[in-house]
Amino acid sequence: MSEEVLVRAENVGKKFCRDLKRSLYYGVQDAASDLFLHKGSRSNLRKQEFWANRGINFELRRGECLGLIGRNGAGKTTLLKMLNGLLKPDEGHIEMKGRIGALIALNAGFNPVLTGRENIFVNGAVLGLSRAEIKARFDEIVDFAELEDFIDTPVRAYSSGMQVRLGFAVASTLQPDVLLLDEVLAVGDFAFRQKCMQRVKKFLDNDGTAIFVSHNLHQVQNICSEVMYLKKGCSLYLGPTNEGLQAYHNDIEEVPAGNTSQHSQQSPVSQPVVIQHLEVNGGTSAQTFGEITFSMVANSQVDIDGVAAGFSVWTQDDQVRLFTLRNDFERDHFSIKQGENRFSATINLPLCAGNYCLKAMLFHADTSNPIVRHGFENAPFHFTVKSGSHDPSLTKQSIHGEVVAINASEIRWDRQ
């Protein structure tokens, strides 16, 4: 990692106005003051104004990736726009070195009645690629976007996902020194998102510098070397990713962990076995790198022999399964007795700080046919992993690395 600073922000601030008419008037006022050689900060708040960003300080060197996290309206995009030179700061000073590439608003330059082919050239030119550069990479762009069959179709016939794919394919052919990414990896289908992510990772591996805005904290954890947590325009935290995510989690009042409605969602009448209750470490939270015990309480009206149990952990959005634990049938031969049954599994789990979903199931060990499932058809159980004391060498690992670690760790099953 070189010591060359590519991005430097010193005490940066930007004001916006809540009232439309007044805001327009202020725009004219500010432009006029520039005409009369305005100098220095515009620090006084006029009527109805507020700070969208204030007191932002950071430096980014070659090879570093900064994640901007925070709730909607925290000032992430405003900061990104100032760094991109679209907005003029009202306070402070920004220095950007090298070619800036922005993956923001990927389909902004498209003319809907023109074909994909025509739009590639225009969009590329808007982003600063020369005609020759686009021509040279045309096939690569179409190939990446997977739009060979539709390249001579007007763009307005494209689905929004297809438009974004084309936009990403064009914009990502830029070879910038600093890359600005605003929520762009959140669109498109899953396969394409993975492809985009790989492209961004490749850029970072080649000593690229990036600033990444995302609400997908797993992605942030995956690619960012540090994060800035913005709240109401101010930076509450700047530093290593895991601690930053932790600060974010501790600060926001998320969807309350646990799931209060789970009891009512199971219909106890029709099913002989019902999973009544899930627990993580006897509650709803665990510490990173500590022991974690997943438990389920199942109520049964019958006795069943040859039962297997399983827990699976999913990402917070209930979209991606991270891993599943199931017992070794040979060793742990479980059975269900009439009444209350408790199954738990304990592992040494280096899950990253964050929110997750837990689902559980019981099934026949021989046929693998489910007896009862919880969290698949009904709402899953939410739990939180808070960052605790841990081996710092592990913090650099991505979520993928940690899943591998889970597979290697020993699972102790208990049946009570």
Add this chain to the structure above:
Amino acid sequence: MSTVSSETEVESASASEHLKVRVYDPDSPLRNLRTFLADAFSDLGQCMELSWLLTIRDIKGQFRQSILGYVWAFLPPIVSSLTFIVLRSTGSFNTAEIAIPYPAFVIIGTLVWQTFADAVQSPLRAVTAGKNILIKINFPRESLILSGIGMCLFNSLIRLCVLIPVLIYYQIPPSASWLWAGVGYFGLVSMGSCISTLLVPLGMLFQDVTKGLVLIMTFWMMLSAAVIPLPTEGTKAQLMQYNPTVPLIVTTRNALLGLDMPLLPQMIAITFCSLLVLFVGWLLYRLALPHMIARLGM
């Protein structure tokens, strides 16, 4: 790349690389006039290809969803010419005696006027239509204005195709003075664009500008000798004396028809001034844009 503030080439710390450094701060870029101008011209140089592509995009796009296509470029002035021809033939309105047939006079007049009217609206329209990319992508923004001018030039070229049959029909022989008509066309486009560019910063914020412009243009046409010959006396004559489009339109038409061009010096002076104002308008546009973008939404 265009920037909000100053841009300087600075040798980077690592020996082999020369990375451009951009600085963004609250100071007026005019405080460092040299950098401001250097950036402006460097962007202008860089954006030619982009402007060309945007112009082509808009030209291709403008009539793609229509059956008549490019006919729409000259249909409106033809129809308004016809209106005046019909009105005059029914005696609803009168003009002073003209040396040439009135239809030739009015068709040439409206076509020439339409070029000016287009030039006033086209850059403003191009920038307003480009709002989406303006607020999201940093690119040389003068390319939007240039593409607006390019579009207007293209449409007036199409209108020339109508002009030629009119000139042939009325047996007006080609002459060297057609060169002055070319200068007149250029002057009309320059003047229209300079007005448009000056209006862009305000026009982006307030819709009153585009709405008001439509009203003013209709009124302005009546005072521009496009459909009536230049009166020699009366209030109208006095008003028209101060109308800068009059020398441009009258001289362009007279040059095409091979008539005398008494207002030629004024036309040259106005063209020159327009170019100067266009230059100033361009710099104002660069200065104001970051403030406008901040007010246009995220």
